[in-house]
Amino acid sequence: xxxxxxxxxxxxxVAGTVVRCPLYVNGENAGPRKAVLLGLFNENDPRAGxxxxxxxxGPASFAPRTVGFVFPGEVxxxxxxxxxxxxxxxxxYQGLDGFPGAAAVRRxxxxxxxxxxxxxxxx
Numbered sequence: 001x002x003x004x005x006x007x008x009x010x011x012x013x014v015a016g017t018v019v020r021c022p023l024y025v026n027g028e029n030a031g032p033r034k035a036v037l038l039g040l041f042n043e044n045d046p047r048a049g050x051x052x053x054x055x056x057x058g059p060a061s062f063a064p065r066t067v068g069f070v071f072p073g074e075v076x077x078x079x080x081x082x083x084x085x086x087x088x089x090x091x092x093y094q095g096l097d098g099f100p101g102a103a104a105v106r107r108x109x110x111x112x113x114x115x116x117x118x119x120x121x122x123x
Contacts, residue, residue, distance in 0.1 A: 013075070018037075018083065019075045020032045020075075021035055021076065023057075033054050035053055037052055050069070050072070054066050059095045060102060066095075067099070
């Protein structure tokens with residue numbers, strides 16, 4: 001799996017990209033964490049930043065801060081949701097249930113999890 005650092009603000013990443021980026025808790029950097037891009041923060045300005053879901057911290061919400069905002073320079077690309085395991089995809093699918101603006105990533109994760117399950121059970 002290749003790791004790519006996105007330096008140019010004009011490079012726009014797509015929803016479903018798995019990244020490593022800083023998590024800010026009460027304004028302080030809590031260190032880098034894995035996250036899934038949910039999309040651009042502002043659809044009209046790709047340099048404005050991304051909405052991300054820190055899927056290792058639990059269901060998507062703003063209260064316990066599992067969804068956040070990162071600038072393009074803070075993002076290190078780790079892979080895509082296609083690289084994740086069946087178990088992680090199921091947790092991602094369940095964690096994004098009912099969260100606004102996450103339907104595309106949730107649908108993609110659910111479809112991939114179902115395919116992996118069918119392949120595992122076919123053996």
